[in-house]
Amino acid sequence: MGATERPTFTSDAKRRLYEYVERNGTVKRHKLLDVVSLSSDEFQAHLEGLKADGYLQEEGGTLQIALEFGAVTKHERDGVEFVIRPGRQSDFDGLIETIRDVTSEETYVVAETIAEELLYEDTVTRHNTVKSRVFFVATIDGEVVGWTHLDLPQIEQMHGTAQQTVGVREAHRGHGIGSKLLSRGLEWAEANGYRKLYNSVPITNDRALEFLTHHGWDTEAIRRDHYAIDGELVDEVMMAREL
Structure with missing residues (x-):
């Protein structure tokens, strides 16, 4: 996701997941599941959708927003x-x-x-x-x-x-x-x-x-x-x- 791309969501659940990670910088996967009112299957499906859409990225069980804005x-x-x-x-x-x-x-x-x-x-x-x-x-x-x-x-x-x-x-x-x-x-x-x-x-x-x-x-x-x-x-x- 580019920094000038306004985030849009296909479901309220995806929006809530993204906004929690965005507000907190980094979030452990298990903690995110604890704070949202979703079943584990729903959580998995929405989270994978956000990652596939380029909104979130995960490394070692830690989630953060996937904002692309430059090289090293x-x-x-x-x-x-x-x-x-x-x-x-x-x-x-x-x-x-x-x-x-x-x-x-x-x-x-x-x-x-x-x-x-x-x-x-x-x-x-x-x-x-x-x-x-x-x-x-x-x-x-x-x-x-x-x-x-x-x-x-x-x-x-x-x-x-x-x-x-x-x-x-x-x-x-x-x-x-x-x-x-x-x-x-x-x-x-x-x-x-x-x-x-x-x-x-x-x-x-x-x-x-x-x-x-x-x-x-x-x-x-x-x-x-x-x-x-x-x-x-x-x-x-x-x-x-x-x-």
Whole structure:
């Protein structure tokens, strides 16, 4: 199932099974059977139908949504090798730590909000009839050191636009990881029919504004006194990139 494909179901039972897995990130097969009011035969039939339709995938008795949104790519710069790939549920802790590392160094309110959403929902990827959320991560020796995130509204009138965030741990900057992550998100969005991406940061975050401007983003709007940071009102700069 693609991240831009709105999930539809041929039965209420399939919808309930999918929604439980989607809300929880990963679910053990036996636990899913315990929480739905289905016989074992009905459960088996509906679950196999969801897997055959590409909605769920199972590995070792653990279920998760089967969202296809990219390949694994390897990169090297200045002797540093890193991988960029789709984020998955097993990246949860690494994503939280990476976002917190970035936001501890500079104010990036939208990214802080994403971290809080992750902690509240306890799942990396979301894909339902209201919203979708996908991550690409950069890893070095298997450790998450950077991310880019796309928030994809499912409302028809907003299908052409999405919000993107991006960040790299302080210790791993200077090797082009952030640029590769930003480009990966842009390329994915363009390939999936999006026409514009947004990235909003406080006006005090000079590094982020310089980074985005360098990569072709423009200031589309400024929301005056949008944030209260350290007791002071701070403007929000809404950066946009046409695709």
